[in-house]
Structure formats: C-alpha cells, structure tokens
Amino acid sequence: MTPGLLGGITLLAALIFSVLGLVMGILAHTLRDGRYLEAAKRLAALTLLAALLSFGSLEWAILTNDFSVSYVAGHSSANNPLWVKLVTPWAALEGSILLWAMLQAAYTWLVSLRVGHSLDLWRAPAALGTLFAVQVFFFAVMVFVAHPFDAVSNPPPDGQGTNPLLQNHWMMAVHPVLMYLGFVGLSVPFAYAVAAMVAQRYQSWIFETRWWTLVAWGFLTAAIFTGKWWSYEILGWGGYWAWDPVENASIIPWLLATAFLHTAQVQERKGLFKGWNFAFITLAFAATVFGTFLTRSGVIQSVHAFASGPVGAWFLVFLLGVMAVGLGLLARVSSEIREAGEVRWRSREGALLAGALFFGTFAFVVVLGTLWPLLVEALSGAKVSVGAPFFNQVSIPLGVFMLLLMGIGPVLPWRHTNAEVVRNLSAMLVALGVGTLIGFGLGLTLGVSLAIGLFAYNLTAVGLMVAQGVRERARSLGMPAGQALLELAASHKRRFGSHIVHLGIALAALAIAFSQTYRVTEQKTLQVGEVWQTRGMEVRLLSIGAREEANRFAAVAPIEVRSISREGWGSDGRYQTRLNFYPQMGSPLATPVVKYSLYNDFYFVLMQFDQDKGQWATLKIIVTPMVGWLWVAGLIIVLGTVYILWPSPARVASRQMSPTAGD
Amino acid sequence: MTKPDQPRSTYITTAFWWLLLLTFSAWAQPTPNTPPPDFSPRVFEIARELRCPVCQGESAAESNAGIAVEMRRIIAEQLAQGRTEAEIRQFFVDRYGDWILYQPPVRGLTLWVWLSPLVGLALLGIGLWRYLARVRAQAQATASDVSEEEIARLESELSQTPER
C-alpha cells in the first residue's frame, strides 16, 4: 500500500460518502424519515475519516519523498527541512483543495453531532444536505480535475521543490490553515440559513448559528492579521496589505461576515432584518467561493495565485450555484417573512443597520475595484489597473464612518434614546474633538489626527459603558467597584468581549493610519566600513559574506546600527541582512531584517552587493511608525473573541432554557 | 561544500569570489555588477503609484525585478532634473498606457470606479429604504388589527418603565 494508492482510494471514498450523504439528506427531507437522517450522520463521520486518511497519505508521501506521486514530484524536494515538508500539502493547488475539503468534512461532522440538540428533524436534512453538497463539489474537483495523487510514470530522483516565498517563514504553517478554517466555517451558517428557508422557519437559525458565525469570524480575523504580519516580515517592502486581488478576496467575506454578525444580533433580540440576514450570509459565503475562484482561475493577475487550469470553470459554476441557491430561495420566501416591528434609527438597531450599510458598501467597493480591470477590458478592451492607492483613498472615509458607528452602537439602547445617552454621546464627541486637536497640534495630517480622535472616542465609549455597568452593580448589589467590574465581566461575556474587540479595532485603525501615512523608504549603496546617517540612525556596513544552507544560498551583509536621535530610538543593534538565492528562482529574494519597537519599526533589506570583490552593498531602509501596535491590536481582537466564546457554567445551564436567556 | 560562517571580506580569496560569481550567474538573472544610485524617499513614493510591468501585481517600489529597478532609477534621474510627479507619471503612461498607473484615471469609464462608494451607498440605501417601507406597511397592517385604546394603554405603560 503506497501513499499514492491509499490517498487515491480514500479520496474517492470521501467523494462517494459525500454523495451518499447528500442523497440521504434529500431522502430524509422528502420522505420525512428520520432513519435516513441517521444514515446521513454516520456518513458525515465516514467522510471525515476518509478525508483525514487522504490528507494523511499526502503527508506520508511527502515525508517519505515518494516522487511517484505527481504532487510530491511537482512541489516537494528531499532537501526541504522537515517543517517545510509538513506544510507542503497546502503550498500548491491540489493539496490546498484537499485541506479545504478535509476541514469542510470536519465541520459537517460537527454539525451532524448537533442534530437533535439545536437542529430539529425538519431542518437538519436541509442543513446537512447543503454541507454535503459543498463537500461533494470539493472532492469532485479533486477526483476529476485536480488530483493530488496522480501517478508519475518515471519518478524523478528529486522533486521540483517548494516555492521559496513559502519557505521563508514559519507563518506558512499557520496562516493558510486559519484562513481555510474561517472560510469553511462560514458554510455552516449558510447551511442553516438554507435549511431555514427550505423549512420556512425564519427565526431560530439565528440563535443556533450564533457561535458558529463568531468562530468563523474569529478565524478569518486571525487569518487576516497573521497574513498581514507574514507579508510584513518577509516581503521586504515594509507594508502589510497591498490590496492584491487575492487579499481582497479574503477581506470581502470578512466585511460581510462582520456586518452579518451584527445584524444577526438585531434579529436575535428584536426579530428584525430577517430577510437581510439571509442575503448577508449568502453573500458572505459566496464571497469565500469567489475568493477561491479568483485564486485558482487566473482570471485576475495576483502574486498569490495558484496555477490556473480547468479548475477555474468548475469554481465558477459552484460560485454561481451558491448564489443561485441562496438568492433564489430568499426570493421565493421573502414575501412570507414577517418582521417583528419597525426600525427606529436613533437606537442601537439603527446604528447597527447603518454600520451594516457601511460594511456592505465597503465590500461592494472592494469587489468592484478588484473586478474593475476585468470589467473595463470586457467592455472596451482597454487595460487599466486598480491598486493600493485607489483602495487606500476610498477606504478612509468609509473607515471613519465605521469607527464612528462602532462607538455609538453599544452606547445607544435598543428602541429609543434618552437623556443619559445624550450625555454619553456628548462626552464621546468631546473626546473625538480633543483627540483630533491633539493630532493637529502635533502637526499630523488630517487622517491621522482623526484616527487619534476616533480612538479616544471609542475608548470613551467603552469606558462610559463599563463605568455605567459597574456603577449599577455596585449600587444594587452593594459591592465595591473592583468586584463589580469582575462580576460584570463574568456575567456579560458577550458585551464585555465585544468592548475588547472594538477597542482592538480602534487601535488597529490608529496603527494603520500612522503606518500608512508616515512610512519612509530610502536606499543607499555603502562601501564596507562606511557609515550612513539617516532617519536618526547611524548605519555601518561591517562586511559582506556568504552562507550555504540546505535549500538555498545566502549573501549576508552584517550591519551595525546606532540611534542618534529620537527618530531612530529603538533601532540599536547588529543585524544580518541577507539576500537569499534559491535554485528555482531566477532573481534573488531579498529578505528583510525587522526590528520592532514601541514606536518605530526598522526594516533593513540587502538589495544588491558587489559580486566581484565584495566591497559594496546596497541597503534599503524602511521606517514605519506604530505598525507594531497593529499586531497587538490583532491579538486583542482574537483574545476578545475567545473571551466571548469561552464556555461559562452559567451559559451551559441557560442553553437548556429559552434561547433568549443570557446576554 | 562547507564555508567558514561569516568570513570578513579581507579574508576572502579571489578564488572564493570567483566561485560565488559562477554560482550566482548559474542561478541568478544576471544584472550588471554596478551599484545602483541612491534613492530618496520620494522615489519610492512615486514608484508606489506605478505598476511593475513584468511582475504579477507588485508596484515598482516593491518589486526587485530588473525593470522595476530601472524604473526607480528613471524616477530618481527625472526628480534630479526637476520634473514633477505628474510629469514622471506621464512619462510612463506615454510608454505603457494608463495600465501602468495604479490609480485609474478619473475620466471616462474608470470615473465610475471612483464613484463606486457613492453608488454602493445609494444602491444599498435604496434597497434598505424599500425594505423598511415594506416592514412598516406590514407593521401597520398588523397594528390595524389592534384597537386604538389598546394601543394608547400600551404606549402609556411603556413610557413609564424606562428601558435599558
């Protein structure tokens, strides 16, 4: 039993099990027979087992350097370090689809366990059926078009190696998995939504998918931040987001999922926005499929793209199918959906609706900007580019509005406004004004000053809400403020956690404003021993040398940096700047050395060096303020999400009671 | 082959550098061995707005391809000659077309992509307004089932208990 054989068999088995599961779901729904549902549940477990075995076989083939498997021959090499081999499954097209399908099978199995608890027999077949249908697609793509286990007739002695860009950093092991967990996770609320529309039960699905959506959103957010950090660390241009089409493809679902997360709360408490939530989750899930379509079809140029091929057409059909199912069902049932009342704008649901409006607009703008070159070429044949400068400019006003709403939302009560709220709002506006004026006073630009003001505004909002809660508790329960705070945090996890997340977002916005506006790049050629005074630092080139490693060759130019003024504070140290040469790549890969500090980050890149005598080296230095806080903000957001999701004894009890109990 | 870890250049023999040169020329896309000119921050700012022609979606500031390096050199030379940013951008547009700019020109068809936030807001706003109107109509339809006095009684009760 070779890994290729085992992998191929289990992959086919996974496809067959998924098809059977789909059939069982359909039968259970049409014949109203619970036994078919039981069969579907078992098939979910079997599919997961088959998927795990298949994925394991791919790892096995890579780890044993089995080059008779085409994927291994094409993307791995015996010289690769162990950790690179472990992550090679998702380094290229076929393996990444296998990872996606395996995670989908895992999610389906988890949902199948919930049948009976939160999924009644009316809707379970439709929900499971939808998930099985998605699985069928991914396994079918592999079996018919992009097979990871194709056999190679004459196995070469060594494979072609992995893309060097993916070997440079350990984040390769983390970011793609997080991203797929987020993308695939959105299929669960979508499946519940489809089931709700099919069974015509329009309210309960929101309660049941609450945690699923948050988990998927959490993974997506973590994936986006880790992706940003990864590109920041290795790409050598000092940035973390290039508005590349594939990056956009990950932020569009995130924007829609965030909007959905908030309007779902409104539906949960007030029974409003029912129709909109169906549309939002359909679009969010469709956006994830759109993302994989872009990455794998070659329709739009991108640094992240996998090789294109016939796979693109399959993903296109799947994308259209998802949209057709979601929107078609919604069109059919929308006349039947009854909302629980009206929306009053000067209330929390009004703020949440306005927020959803802006998130939706932002998603629309990103989609349009990404597709614009394609659209223009289709309509007029001309070639245009839409890149970072456009997106950066357009996201500023939208971002400002979103930050404003993020502060107001929690402060406004449901249904109406009152005097205390007006007082709170005034305090927040004062903070906004003061913060912005401080920015002006420091000589900062309008955008950055506004960012400071908005951060102060959101900080005040959170502070006021927490203080109010603590005051009430202390007064009514007669406990000291500190204890009241802890009690508040423990009993209102969702509210408290959302405060943490919102603060993280405000901090991220501040970090982005500073780092985008004040980043400085400079380049100079130095002789060995020469000193370069720039940006408050003294940079001395010490020597030029070389180093050979298992899968690459590196030219190393150690430098010594000393800070001589406040601007260069935190830059002191000795750094090994290097230029990596990989056999597979035509030009060398400049890998930066990054020095983090509380204020400025310093980036040192070796661009070129004297190949004849080793006497000069060209260094690029990038100074970016406040970017370290972006990673701190990401951590805060993830911790806040974990806090919300952390099971508490009180909630386990409340789950058996009515769904509206708890925060 | 093993090498000493970080040899200082004074200890490197000519033979070693020959070996280095040969290895690099076997692997690397060859570039002439002259140091590039120094680039001020403004060069990178301008380069960031231009697309690298051979790369898959990188700007001329980020890419290390030969064309991008030369583009930065051109920008630096023209800045030294006193040209403005707009003139430098036009230089590249004259040779590559509008495609080389990352900010699509604000005229013709591409004007619409600049208007897209307003268009998006308008579309969503209209959709939302019609949806809310339908909801209101629904609410009024059900409200008319309830008598006036009932409504008045409920309203007075609600206004007495402040809601949080």
Add this chain to the structure above:
Amino acid sequence: MLRFWPIWVLLLGGLFYWGLQRPNPDELKSVLVGRPAPTFSLPLLAPYRPTFGLEMGIGERLEKPVLLNIWASWCIPCRTEAPLLERFYRQHKDQILILGVNVQDREADALKFVQQYGLTFPSVFDGRGRIGIEYGYYGVPETFVISREGTVLARHAGELSEVQLRAYLEQVLR
C-alpha cells in the same frame, strides 16, 4: 431587485466566463503602435562592430524596415526563437533589418548566446533595459515591427513563429 436575481447571477457569470475564455489575459497592447519609434543609439556587441560600426539604433528615417527584437540570454523562448530569426534574416536581409536589443544581461552572457546560435543579425547591448522601457516592454522576447518611415506598425510579445514572421514582413513591405 432581489426578484431579478437570475439576471445578476448570469451577468456575473458571463463576466467571469469571458474572463476565463479570453485567449491572452496578460497581453498588453502597445501604445506605440502608429507612432514614431523612439530613437536611440547603443553600442553593438563586439562581433558586429567590424560590419556595422561602433553603435547602431533607430533613427528618424531608416534605410530598411526593422524588426526590433528585445531578448536576453537567460530567456528560454528567446533561445527557441533565435535560430528562426537567423534563418529569416539570411533569407530576407535585403528587404528587412533585424536588430536585436539585449536587455537585463551581462555582456559576456550575451556574447555566448550569439556565438551559440551563430547570429549574423546585429544586436546592441542595453544592460539595464533602459531602451526596453522606452519601448514599453513588459517581458522578453518582444518584437517591434518598424516601417521605413520609422513608425511602429506592431508589437509582438512572446516567441515568434514562422507564419507570424512572414505576416509581419508582408505588412511592413506594403
């Protein structure tokens, strides 16, 4: 709006289908077509100096129409193309001039290349690719068809085939 969902889905699908089907997604049309070819004069590679002089380039008016071929020694399609260009040049050298521009390269490697393929048509050396940028090149090989009046008639990105070469020759002799 929701009622018309099939239309939105079909429109989107149509756009993407067209995107998948178009023959050359990365192709860029040259803005020089129909305009005068940028003039330049660059040093010739050593083997061609006895025949053609020290420098060569594109001037205001040309004796013969020119096929300007931008190439590099590390470019694999250029290697496939070189024997074809050589054969074509030998057949039609009285009607057309093939001028090679070597970009992003080291002179030693360029010399090895022309020796390996026995190229008799002249090539100039443009190590950093400055003239390439003047012509708006975005990859190698690229060929510009320039008329006797010095106007760019066409730009061919990628490897040339025999059929295409002959078509360009006809176009330029018209």
